[in-house]
Every structure is written in C-alpha cells, then in structure tokens.
Amino acid sequence: MKLYSLPLSPYAARVRGAIYAKGLAVDITPPPVDWRTSPEYRAINPLVRIPVLLLDDGTVIAESAVIVEYLEDAHPRASLRPETAEGLARVRLITQVADLYVMQPMMPLFYMFDGKDRDEALIATQLAKLEEGLKHLDAMLLKGEYAFPGQLTTADVWLTPVRFSLDGLMGFAKLPHLLDDHKAVAAYADTAKKDAALGRVWDEMTEGLEEMMAARAARAA
Numbered sequence: 001m002k003l004y005s006l007p008l009s010p011y012a013a014r015v016r017g018a019i020y021a022k023g024l025a026v027d028i029t030p031p032p033v034d035w036r037t038s039p040e041y042r043a044i045n046p047l048v049r050i051p052v053l054l055l056d057d058g059t060v061i062a063e064s065a066v067i068v069e070y071l072e073d074a075h076p077r078a079s080l081r082p083e084t085a086e087g088l089a090r091v092r093l094i095t096q097v098a099d100l101y102v103m104q105p106m107m108p109l110f111y112m113f114d115g116k117d118r119d120e121a122l123i124a125t126q127l128a129k130l131e132e133g134l135k136h137l138d139a140m141l142l143k144g145e146y147a148f149p150g151q152l153t154t155a156d157v158w159l160t161p162v163r164f165s166l167d168g169l170m171g172f173a174k175l176p177h178l179l180d181d182h183k184a185v186a187a188y189a190d191t192a193k194k195d196a197a198l199g200r201v202w203d204e205m206t207e208g209l210e211e212m213m214a215a216r217a218a219r220a221a
C-alpha cells in the first residue's frame, strides 16, 4: 500500500495515525510536486486532494475518513474500534463533532486572520461558531483520557490533528485563551503526545509547521 501524504495536512495526519497505531506496512510518501495540476495525479484521485491510499492491486481510496474505515475493515488487528455498537456510536459521534463543529469552523479562520483586509465581524461570527463546537466537544471528553476512555480509537486519530490545528490557530491568530473554557480539549494535547502513534503524528505535524513557517518567512524576506 502507498499513501500520498503531506506532514502538515490534518487529513493525511489522521490516516498516518491509524497506520502507526495498527502497525501497517504502508509506503508513506509526498505526492508529486505538481499534484494540484498534473493530469496523472487527477487520474489517480479526481478529487485532487491529499491524502489518497493506493492499494497494491491498483484500487484507489480517497477521503481520510473513508481510508481510516477501510484500514479498520481490511486490517482488523490492533482494532481502533470499541467492541460494542454503542461504543462505536460514541466514537463516531465524537469524530463527527470534532469534524463538523470544530474543524470545519476552524479552517476558514486561518485565511480570515491571514488576509490584509480583515473582516472583523466575519471573524467574530466564525469564532462564535468554533466556540460553540468546542463547547460540545469538551463536554464529550474526559480530561487526560482517550476519546473513548481506556482505548485508542478512530476518534483519537482525528482528534490529534484537530487539536494540533487548534494550537496552530492559537499561535497564528494570537488567541492564547481560545481553550481556557475547554479544559478537556486543552488537555487532549498531552494525551496525544503521550501515545506512541499519536505522538509521532504530533511530531511530524510540528516539523511540517516549522518547514511551512520557514518557507513563508523566506518568501516574505
């Protein structure tokens, strides 16, 4: 199997977390430099997104959530799923909440804070949406525990890049108090860093961020 991945992509990071946690042999590689424009890459993944998983028989699987579920279905050992249907529903709920109500409102904020002509009213509305999502996610997590206490699950491989990206936003947008009222979400960073697979993903994202900031500074100089 081969995964086209970028270190800082939260979506690729989610898949790498599952691969590391399950101990799967996957060739993890950056996409060709011209992946956004090349017809070859579009032929592999018409969505023209990262990540994408290529199986040895030529099957292509796109979308991080789909890839993670595929890895669970095809390689059930070192399962990232709770044993009960209720447990699984809980894990899927946390994953959805982190995706729909935290990640989705968060991502546009990077662009909103980056623009020269900031729209403060738009930023305030978007931050309020994020705040609401953080409140819901916080209520679902137990401080110092995996998303599903006692077991590493598919929720954790998503929460890790989401939590990393929150740190990124707090630094980039100078919002150091963003998580003050969301203590369980705040504490999740330590939970991720302490786990071997999640910690590896965290470190890779840190390196990816450092590289991106260095390239940005070089462009601005």
Ligand SMILES: N[C@@H](CCC(=O)N[C@@H](CS)C(=O)NCC(=O)O)C(=O)O
Residues within 6 Å of the ligand: 008, 009, 010, 011, 012, 036, 048, 049, 050, 051, 062, 063, 064, 065
């Ligand atoms: N829903 C997709 C999102 C993937 C995605 O948007 N990846 C970004 C990289 S972080 C991307 O490929 N963006 C297109 C681009 O940068 O041109 C997933 O979960 O895999």
